[in-house]
Amino acid sequence: VIEVVALYEAVVRAREAVGQPLGAFDSFAAFVQLKSNQIRAQFHCEAVEYTVTVAGGQVRLKARPRKDM
Numbered sequence: 001v002i003e004v005v006a007l008y009e010a011v012v013r014a015r016e017a018v019g020q021p022l023g024a025f026d027s028f029a030a031f032v033q034l035k036s037n038q039i040r041a042q043f044h045c046e047a048v049e050y051t052v053t054v055a056g057g058q059v060r061l062k063a064r065p066r067k068d069m
Helices: 002-018 025-043
Strands: 047-055 058-066
Touching (some): 002 025, 002 047, 002 058, 025 047, 025 058
Antiparallel strands (some): 047 058
8 A cells, every 4th residue: 555655646746747637546546456456467477566757748657567576
């Protein structure tokens, strides 16, 4: 849960920087949980790593499998 809060805060900061509306934490947490489960199942990994980037004025949340954990 702590990791999701930190990720949400990073997304909020990035969205504020580019002037995008902020989403609710509950829907964000549900999305991260769903996406993490999909990636774990697809790539047979235990952990998922997320990165927050800003490109062309858009905030992007990227997820990738972590097999080293």
